[in-house]
Amino acid sequence: MSGEKNIIEVNGLKKAFGANVVLKDVSFEVKKSEKVVLIGASGSGKSTLLRCLNRLEDDYEGSVLFEGENVNGASKEKLRLLRQKMGMVFQQFNLFPHKTVLENITFSPIKLKIANSQAAIAHAHELLEQVGLSEKADAYPQSLSGGQQQRVAIARALAMKPEVMLFDEPTSALDPEMVGDVLDVMESLAQKGMTMIIVTHEMSFAQNIADKVLFMDDGLIADSGTAEYIFKETNNTRTRSFLSKVM
Amino acid sequence: MFDFLKQYYPVFVEGTAQTIIISIIGIMIGILLGLVFVMMRLSKLKFLSYIARVYIAIVRGTPAMIQVMLIYYTLSKVLEVPQIQFLGSGLDRVIPGSIALGINSGAYTAEIFRSGIISISNGQTEAGLSLGLSDRTTMFSIVLPQAVRNILPALGNEFISLVKESSVLFYIGVQEVTAQALGVGGTLYDFVPPLIVAALIYFVLTFILSQLMQLLEKKMGRKYLRSN
Ligand SMILES: Nc1ncnc2c1ncn2[C@@H]1O[C@H](COP(=O)(O)OP(=O)(O)OP(=O)(O)O)[C@@H](O)[C@H]1O
Numbered sequence: 001m002s003g004e005k006n007i008i009e010v011n012g013l014k015k016a017f018g019a020n021v022v023l024k025d026v027s028f029e030v031k032k033s034e035k036v037v038l039i040g041a042s043g044s045g046k047s048t049l050l051r052c053l054n055r056l057e058d059d060y061e062g063s064v065l066f067e068g069e070n071v072n073g074a075s076k077e078k079l080r081l082l083r084q085k086m087g088m089v090f091q092q093f094n095l096f097p098h099k100t101v102l103e104n105i106t107f108s109p110i111k112l113k114i115a116n117s118q119a120a121i122a123h124a125h126e127l128l129e130q131v132g133l134s135e136k137a138d139a140y141p142q143s144l145s146g147g148q149q150q151r152v153a154i155a156r157a158l159a160m161k162p163e164v165m166l167f168d169e170p171t172s173a174l175d176p177e178m179v180g181d182v183l184d185v186m187e188s189l190a191q192k193g194m195t196m197i198i199v200t201h202e203m204s205f206a207q208n209i210a211d212k213v214l215f216m217d218d219g220l221i222a223d224s225g226t227a228e229y230i231f232k233e234t235n236n237t238r239t240r241s242f243l244s245k246v247m
Numbered sequence: 248m249f250d251f252l253k254q255y256y257p258v259f260v261e262g263t264a265q266t267i268i269i270s271i272i273g274i275m276i277g278i279l280l281g282l283v284f285v286m287m288r289l290s291k292l293k294f295l296s297y298i299a300r301v302y303i304a305i306v307r308g309t310p311a312m313i314q315v316m317l318i319y320y321t322l323s324k325v326l327e328v329p330q331i332q333f334l335g336s337g338l339d340r341v342i343p344g345s346i347a348l349g350i351n352s353g354a355y356t357a358e359i360f361r362s363g364i365i366s367i368s369n370g371q372t373e374a375g376l377s378l379g380l381s382d383r384t385t386m387f388s389i390v391l392p393q394a395v396r397n398i399l400p401a402l403g404n405e406f407i408s409l410v411k412e413s414s415v416l417f418y419i420g421v422q423e424v425t426a427q428a429l430g431v432g433g434t435l436y437d438f439v440p441p442l443i444v445a446a447l448i449y450f451v452l453t454f455i456l457s458q459l460m461q462l463l464e465k466k467m468g469r470k471y472l473r474s475n
């Protein structure tokens with residue numbers, strides 16, 4: 001499943017908000033096509049870590065390399081190119097409410113001249129089909145359910161043809177009956193070979209999809225390994241106590 | 248009581264046209280300055296933000312009449328405007344006067360824009376940036392359109408008060424509708440009827456403006472909720 005090349009390398013990442021040191025010393029790598037799942041208690045720094053990868057959080061120490069290029073040292077223009085290659089999906093969807101579903105998806109590729117508008121629209125329709133929302137192209141986000149909005153958000157990120165997809169608790173804001181649809185979309189994305197980094201509290205999904213699980217505790221990766229290892233074999237008491245609480 | 252209108256109505260028409268023109272120019276300059284100053288106010292660069300705060304504080308803390316006079320007397324020293332007559336007033340008064348209205352309104356408009364921008368969730372900015380959009384595109388294509396929709400009522404109030412406040416240009420000799428009414432009152436030795444006419448004209452102008460704003464609000468609001 002996993003290729004050889006490291007697409008992301010994080011080394012000695014430290015991030016503080018004022019006196020609150022949130023990431024203490026985080027290092028890990030992600031190979032092409034790999035699915036990495038981040039788990040850990042609320043406040044352990046999972047979102048912060050994910051957001052450091054595309055520099056939505058700035059001013060951190062250590063290094064983040066994306067395909068060998070330094071994210072933290074990148075100029076503004078360079079950073080924008082790097083961000084295009086890292087699609088991000090947020091807990092709160094963050095669709096643009098003043099744009100239709102189709103416009104949400106096509107706006108960036110057209111604006112950034114990734115595609116002309118004809119090609120962008122054609123691609124958007126393909127993506128909508130992929131996430132099962134072909135008939136919603138002309139709807140506005142507010143008329144969609146949470147699960148539908150999140151699937152549009154995934155399509156919007158995919159429209160930039162990213163190399164990696166970052167998911168920050170994509171199903172946490174959803175009603176339970178909608179979680180499955182979103183996870184199915186992610187599952188099929190995984191099968192297509194997309195590299196994915198996923199923060200989630202959906203443990204059985206994590207267990208299914210993960211090539212590698214990182215357990216975060218108090219700003220550190222306290223434990224990591226295959227899903228098999230983390231969910232069944234580990235002797236780490238913190239991992240076990242966390243899992244016993246959430247599963 | 249209003250028989251004088253038969254003779255003097257052209258004066259009121261001229262004054263109304265003048266009021267409309269200075270208001271439109273004032274509103275446009277106000278929007279432009281509002282945008283510039285809100286960007287400065289929200290800028291990460293401290294000194295830009297500081298300049299914007301000082302501008303807003305001064306405009307809000309001093310009478311419009313004094314601002315208008317100061318701007319008129321200062322501009323008339325540095326700006327060479329030919330003495331062309333326009334709807335009964337010299338352009339050398341109309342132009343500095345409208346600029347002064349705009350400078351005054353810009354401070355209030357900047358604050359309204361700011362309240363609109365901070366009402367839009369940070370997630371919108373982050374979504375834009377995460378797609379690789381620039382700060383500017385994210386601001387102007389994602390955040391501002393939503394902010395403007397939220398602040399339309401407040402902007403409408405500001406425009407309406409600008410139309411009414413434009414009467415301060417009377418002090419620098421712009422023959423807008425208040426000035427014309429006072430002129431007519433002087434010749435008639437009776438100020439009340441012409442002032443009532445002027446008040447009615449303001450009322451009609453602001454009423455039309457508020458209807459237009461409501462129409463715009465409806466149009467923008469409906470769009471958001473349209474489903475497939
Ligand atoms: N912008 C910020 N300013 C200040 N502190 C912050 C900021 N963002 C996060 N923090 C703090 O950083 C710590 C880690 O937050 P983070 O959101 O990364 O946790 P998390 O593991 O994602 O938690 P959750 O499961 O609740 O989403 C928390 O203590 C939080 O209060």
Ligand SMILES: [Mg+2]
Nearest residue numbers: 046047048169
């Ligand atoms: Mg989080």
